[in-house]
Amino acid sequence: MVPWSIEELKRESGARAAAGELLFQLADDDFIMGYRDQEWLGLAPHIEEDVAFGSIGQEEIGHAALYYRLLEELGFGRADDLASLRPAEERRNAVLLEQPNGTGDYLDNPHFDWAWTIVRHYCHDLWEIARLEGLRGSRVTPMREAAEKILGEKRYHRAHQELWMRTMASRNGESRERLASAVAHVGEWAGDLTEWGPARKDLIEWGILPDPDGVKAQFRHQLEAFLTVLDVSVPTIRMPFNGREGQHTKALTKALEHLSEVYRLDPLAQW
Amino acid sequence: MENPTPETIEGLLQAVHDPEIPSVSIVDLGMVGSVEMAGDVLNVSLLPTFVGCPAQRLIEAQVAARLSKALPGYHIGVRFNLTEAWSSTRISEAGRKALRAAGIAPPGRTLDEVACPFCGSANAVLENLFASTSCRSLYYCKQCRNPFEAFKPL
Numbered sequence: 193m194v195p196w197s198i199e200e201l202k203r204e205s206g207a208r209a210a211a212g213e214l215l216f217q218l219a220d221d222d223f224i225m226g227y228r229d230q231e232w233l234g235l236a237p238h239i240e241e242d243v244a245f246g247s248i249g250q251e252e253i254g255h256a257a258l259y260y261r262l263l264e265e266l267g268f269g270r271a272d273d274l275a276s277l278r279p280a281e282e283r284r285n286a287v288l289l290e291q292p293n294g295t296g297d298y299l300d301n302p303h304f305d306w307a308w309t310i311v312r313h314y315c316h317d318l319w320e321i322a323r324l325e326g327l328r329g330s331r332v333t334p335m336r337e338a339a340e341k342i343l344g345e346k347r348y349h350r351a352h353q354e355l356w357m358r359t360m361a362s363r364n365g366e367s368r369e370r371l372a373s374a375v376a377h378v379g380e381w382a383g384d385l386t387e388w389g390p391a392r393k394d395l396i397e398w399g400i401l402p403d404p405d406g407v408k409a410q411f412r413h414q415l416e417a418f419l420t421v422l423d424v425s426v427p428t429i430r431m432p433f434n435g436r437e438g439q440h441t442k443a444l445t446k447a448l449e450h451l452s453e454v455y456r457l458d459p460l461a462q463w
Numbered sequence: 464m465e466n467p468t469p470e471t472i473e474g475l476l477q478a479v480h481d482p483e484i485p486s487v488s489i490v491d492l493g494m495v496g497s498v499e500m501a502g503d504v505l506n507v508s509l510l511p512t513f514v515g516c517p518a519q520r521l522i523e524a525q526v527a528a529r530l531s532k533a534l535p536g537y538h539i540g541v542r543f544n545l546t547e548a549w550s551s552t553r554i555s556e557a558g559r560k561a562l563r564a565a566g567i568a569p570p571g572r573t574l575d576e577v578a579c580p581f582c583g584s585a586n587a588v589l590e591n592l593f594a595s596t597s598c599r600s601l602y603y604c605k606q607c608r609n610p611f612e613a614f615k616p617l
């Protein structure tokens with residue numbers, strides 16, 4: 193297939209819509225993940241980890257900003273508005289990623305769950321890496337280049353999460369139990385993470401992401417291989433909601449209200 | 464006045480720094496992507512070390528200010544190119560030296576290839592992949608017993 197610039201992609205409305213669908217999934221995933229990460233500020237298990245996890249959250253938001261900028265170039269609206277003003281039903285993030293870090297609230301009695309946070313993040317990292325590697329075969333040049341740029345950083349995220357999971361798995365008793373129960377808990381929500389929504393067929397036909405099934409198989413394979421190394425059972429995956437089709441939980445509505453509170457005061461302000 | 468050469472532009476940008484690494488210029492960090500000149504229009508593209516680096520707008524403004532002041536009469540465009548990948552091999556030899564002088568180990572080819580910026584020993588352990596900024600990791604030197612940060616290979 194002939195490579196496309198953004199301008200060339202814009203000329204085929206079906207292809208533009210499919211690329212937009214995929215970019216919204218990538219952007220919204222990273223945006224809500226970055227938000228959940230940053231809720232840990234001041235609460236992570238130790239001070240160095242606090243700094244580390246803050247950096248990871250900042251990178252997630254940075255990656256989201258790059259995907260929103262591509263959406264802006266495709267004519268979907270201003271990047272900042274796409275990030276801050278879209279209501280829950282327009283979001284395409286996986287429902288797994290919008291779930292809270294635990295019970296309580298950032299400001300009010302937080303009882304966050306580190307094992308759940310890390311395992312969920314690991315699944316997010318694995319899925320984003322699989323999608324970005326899938327985009328290497330894309331005909332859309334700027335999407336291919338953005339994927340390459342972000343991949344280098346995502347591998348560090350995955351390595352960070354893997355290290356924590358190895359550490360938790362290496363201690364018997366409470367540590368291993370918490371890890372195993374976090375893995376099972378992630379399975380309860382993870383079904384829509386690897387869904388493509390309505391765009392799957394068009395992604396293939398237009399050559400935007402040529403092999404979505406291969407991407408999914410890679411994710412499954414890597415997840416199962418790593419859990420086997422840790423000697424933790426592979427969870428049953430359920431899909432209570434499908435965020436790729438705009439189905440979301442109250443947790444997202446609440447997070448978005450909080451996130452956009454300041455932005456809505458003056459959407460044209462320069463931050 | 465003669466048209467400035469790319470070397471002149473580079474020389475001017477030696478005065479611009481990433482605020483998170485004030486001792487190393489953006490030229491030595493390899494953040495200057497391309498310099499294009501056509502008539503009185505000058506376009507500079509910059510490469511962020513990490514996509515989410517929060518200093519991008521500030522650096523953009525400083526580059527524009529520096530060039531406008533030195534080259535009055537030119538129309539100057541500065542933009543971060545977010546799709547062209549930066550790599551840690553873009554850091555110049557002068558940049559690596561300046562990083563060491565600032566107590567930051569320059570990037571190796573892998574995370575294991577690191578030398579303590581204080582004593583030079585390679586006997587260091589990785590404490591955390593992420594340190595005070597995205598582009599650095601945290602190590603502990605077993606020789607001189609100092610913690611230090613190292614630029615991540617990318």
Ligand SMILES: [Zn+2]
Pocket residue numbers: 579580581582583584604605606607608609
């Ligand atoms: Zn040392």
